[in-house]
Amino acid sequence: MPDSSEQLSAYLRQIGRLVRDSRKHRGWTQAQLAEALGSSQSAVHRIEQGNQNLSLEMLTRIGAALDSEIVTLGRSGPMHLRVEGGRSLSGSITVKTSKNAGVALLCAALLNSGKTTLRKVARIEEVSRLLEVLASIGVRTRWLNEDNDLEIIPPAKLDLAGMDVAAARRTRSIIMFLGPLMHHEDEFELPYAGGCALGTRTVEPHMTALRPFGLEVKAASGSYRARVDRSRRPTRAIVLTERGDTVTENALMAAAGHDGVTVIRNASPNYMVQDLCFFLTELGVRIEGIGTTTLTVHGLPRIHRDVDYAPSEDPIEAMSLVTAAIVTGSEITVCRVPIEFMEIELAILEEMGLDYDRGEEYPAANGRTRLVDLVVRPSSLRAPNDKIHPMPFPGLNIDNLPFFALIGATAQGTTLIHDWVYENRALYFTELTKLGGRVSLLDAHRVNVEGPTRWSAAEVICPPALRPAVVVLLAMLAAKGTSVLRNVYVINRGYEQLASRLNQLGARIEIFRDL
Numbered sequence: 333m334p335d336s337s338e339q340l341s342a343y344l345r346q347i348g349r350l351v352r353d354s355r356k357h358r359g360w361t362q363a364q365l366a367e368a369l370g371s372s373q374s375a376v377h378r379i380e381q382g383n384q385n386l387s388l389e390m391l392t393r394i395g396a397a398l399d400s401e402i403v404t405l406g407r408s409g410p411m412h413l414r415v416e417g418g419r420s421l422s423g424s425i426t427v428k429t430s431k432n433a434g435v436a437l438l439c440a441a442l443l444n445s446g447k448t449t450l451r452k453v454a455r456i457e458e459v460s461r462l463l464e465v466l467a468s469i470g471v472r473t474r475w476l477n478e479d480n481d482l483e484i485i486p487p488a489k490l491d492l493a494g495m496d497v498a499a500a501r502r503t504r505s506i507i508m509f510l511g512p513l514m515h516h517e518d519e520f521e522l523p524y525a526g527g528c529a530l531g532t533r534t535v536e537p538h539m540t541a542l543r544p545f546g547l548e549v550k551a552a553s554g555s556y557r558a559r560v561d562r563s564r565r566p567t568r569a570i571v572l573t574e575r576g577d578t579v580t581e582n583a584l585m586a587a588a589g590h591d592g593v594t595v596i597r598n599a600s601p602n603y604m605v606q607d608l609c610f611f612l613t614e615l616g617v618r619i620e621g622i623g624t625t626t627l628t629v630h631g632l633p634r635i636h637r638d639v640d641y642a643p644s645e646d647p648i649e650a651m652s653l654v655t656a657a658i659v660t661g662s663e664i665t666v667c668r669v670p671i672e673f674m675e676i677e678l679a680i681l682e683e684m685g686l687d688y689d690r691g692e693e694y695p696a697a698n699g700r701t702r703l704v705d706l707v708v709r710p711s712s713l714r715a716p717n718d719k720i721h722p723m724p725f726p727g728l729n730i731d732n733l734p735f736f737a738l739i740g741a742t743a744q745g746t747t748l749i750h751d752w753v754y755e756n757r758a759l760y761f762t763e764l765t766k767l768g769g770r771v772s773l774l775d776a777h778r779v780n781v782e783g784p785t786r787w788s789a790a791e792v793i794c795p796p797a798l799r800p801a802v803v804v805l806l807a808m809l810a811a812k813g814t815s816v817l818r819n820v821y822v823i824n825r826g827y828e829q830l831a832s833r834l835n836q837l838g839a840r841i842e843i844f845r846d847l
């Protein structure tokens with residue numbers, strides 16, 4: 333047994349590493365942290381080296397400065413995962429419905445003055461934040477059963493002044509309130525959108541798309557101030573400047589409540605947009621071109637229907653589970669994979685040597701999306717000849733790209749990953765080096781990954797971005813020994829019960845909280 337002074341030194345070194353990692357995640361220098369703490373850079377250096385005794389008060393101040401609690405008391409503190417890695421997985425797992433359709437549909441429910449019932453909604457933190465916002469403005473929502481069916485009943489008049497700003501700021505999806513809210517109020521405020529720390533994510537395309545409907549948005553301190561000029565209406569096709577998913581959804585929701593026909597060009601035909609189109613169709617809005625880049629929307633100025641809709645399964649969760657099988661060298665069956673949105677990913681994996689089977693297609697509960705079950709078998713992968721890069725749909729999904737960094741690390745050879753989309757996300761792929769991965773950052777958007785990797789267990793703070801965080805968790809499943817992943821809110825933002833569902837496949841992941 334180590335004596336108590338050795339134990340204290342070990343704790344201090346561990347805390348030092350956690351402080352250093354959270355500081356780096358914030359993009360701060362030691363001097364910047366020192367300034368926030370009213371301390372000196374040399375003191376921060378000593379803390380990070382584990383050479384400084386720390387009071388609980390100092391730890392709390394560091395946690396507050398970095399917006400990342402280092403030590404917490406009570407059960408409401410951040411959740412962490414302890415992973416006993418190096419085990420193979422087996423059995424089958426079913427993909428849940430998507431985060432991104434879920435949040436779009438919650439926003440779209442604001443277009444309907446009738447009762448909206450959504451089936452099997454992903455019960456994830458991102459959805460919880462939006463439910464908090466909806467409750468705060470007077471919308472009644474209720475989980476109906478264990479299946480996560482959700483009922484949404486709007487009030488006669490929304491109480492926008494009562495909006496739970498703290499909840500709103502924690503999601504980026506709140507930006508999708510713009511499209512529906514413009515049909516409720518002539519003037520309103522909306523907090524700035526938050527979400528993953530992926531660098532600046534533009535909101536300009538949303539403004540450009542909504543301006544023809546008369547929506548003018550000005551940035552005020554901490555919020556957008558929106559004003560609707562009802563004398564304006566689109567006089568020609570709306571051309572999106574980016575083929576973004578949420579911008580297409582905002583334009584669709586503006587068009588759905590608009591009395592007239594709107595054509596949207598350069599629309600995203602991605603999975604969540606399709607789910608939104610199917611839902612709007614159930615509300616009586618006629619849409620031509622679903623699944624293409626030109627949507628013609630026959631809007632309805634008043635929508636009052638009791639509607640029931642079942643969003644489709646999440647292709648990104650499907651990719652995550654396929655990756656879990658690959659990285660642990662296991663055979664697992666991933667059920668209910670929305671195949672149209674995974675085809676390119678699978679084609680690349682096939683080229684890399686993945687051994688898998690794809691079952692017969694069957695329809696999702698929405699009657700439209702095509703699903704398959706995939707059996708993924710242990711395979712010896714080789715790096716692809718070409719770089720791996722995402723594209724708006726139909727292309728390799730932008731959110732699936734991070735999984736290829738991990739898959740590249742299991743393959744023989746060098747994989748070049750090019751994340752042209754997000755300013756910061758490629759940087760997070762280098763988190764894999766903490767577990768023995770050989771990932772080098774070539775520039776802000778490209779990494780080289782050398783494989784195969786002998787993973788080693790480690791303690792890591794979740795990078796503040798959903799998919800890179802899941803990638804770290806999956807690498808931990810492959811690393812022999814005990815790893816710790818701290819502060820997993822960001823994973824819970826997009827995945828429901830991921831740890832316990834992986835445990836059902838034979839993983840050993842324990843959830844714990846500080847003190």
Ligand SMILES: CC(=O)N[C@H]1[C@@H](OP(=O)(O)OP(=O)(O)OC[C@H]2O[C@@H](n3ccc(=O)[nH]c3=O)[C@H](O)[C@@H]2O)O[C@H](CO)[C@@H](O)[C@@H]1O
Nearest residue numbers: 432505533534574575576577578579604724730731753754
């Ligand atoms: C709630 C939701 O549905 N979120 C998804 C949605 O976010 P969302 O629609 O909010 O994505 P953004 O608008 O932030 O777009 C992502 C990035 O791609 C860039 N961009 C996008 C399209 C394009 O044609 N050109 C271009 O440069 C944007 O400038 C931005 O830097 O789409 C992202 C990109 O697929 C996904 O990561 C998110 O999971």
Ligand SMILES: C=C(OP(=O)(O)O)C(=O)O
Nearest residue numbers: 504527528731798799826
């Ligand atoms: C970046 C993502 O989502 P969001 O738009 O919710 O930040 C994601 O799902 O990987």
